[in-house]
Amino acid sequence: MKNKFYYLLSSLILLFAQAFAYYTISPLFIDIVVDEASPITEGTIETEILESKPAEVIGTSGHPVSGTTRLIEVDGEKYVRYEDFKTINGLDIFVYLAKDLEVKEFVSLGKIRGTEESINYTIPAEVDASNTDHPNLV
Numbered sequence: 001m002k003n004k005f006y007y008l009l010s011s012l013i014l015l016f017a018q019a020f021a022y023y024t025i026s027p028l029f030i031d032i033v034v035d036e037a038s039p040i041t042e043g044t045i046e047t048e049i050l051e052s053k054p055a056e057v058i059g060t061s062g063h064p065v066s067g068t069t070r071l072i073e074v075d076g077e078k079y080v081r082y083e084d085f086k087t088i089n090g091l092d093i094f095v096y097l098a099k100d101l102e103v104k105e106f107v108s109l110g111k112i113r114g115t116e117e118s119i120n121y122t123i124p125a126e127v128d129a130s131n132t133d134h135p136n137l138v
Contacts, residue, residue, distance in 0.1 A: 030089050034114030038081060039074045057082060058101065064088065071129055078123035080109060089115050097123060 059065035067085035071078065080097060087093075098106040109121040123129050 024091065031116055032089065032114045033116045034119050035117040036120050038118070039072055039077065039079050039120060054083070057085060059087065063090065063093070071123075073129075078125075078127070078129050080121045080123060082119045082121075085114070085117060085119060087112075087115050095121055097127065097129065 054068040054070050057065045057067045057069050065085070065087040068083050070081045070083070072081050073079070080095070093112040095109040095112055096103060096106040097109055098104075107124065107127050109123065113119055113121075
């Protein structure tokens with residue numbers, strides 16, 4: 001009887017360990033391609049377009065990223081636009097708009113929506129993005 005109990009207990013522990021390993025490791029091997037169009041379209045020629053110079057995307061240590069980012073304002077809506085973006089997937093990766101590279105003052109733009117290509121994130125209306133030029137991934 002004891003052998004059956006230990007066999008059942010070890011099977012449950014092994015099953016739990018496999019499920020946990022899959023949950024934590026599998027996102028590293030899944031790419032999410034999002035290729036959104038730029039908010040600047042042919043129809044926005046007559047509207048006010050404020051666009052910053054492209055800047056390198058900044059990641060964190062241990063989480064490499066590449067690509068460029070721009071701050072865009074079209075018709076009063078402000079956006080952070082990632083172009084030619086590439087990163088590895090993972091658990092709980094967020095996009096932050098920070099005033100400096102130390103990320104002492106920042107605004108969360110939400111959870112990352114893709115790991116490749118071009119992605120737009122809307123900046124909340126109450127955020128002053130004029131002195132904010134460091135979109136970060138954490």
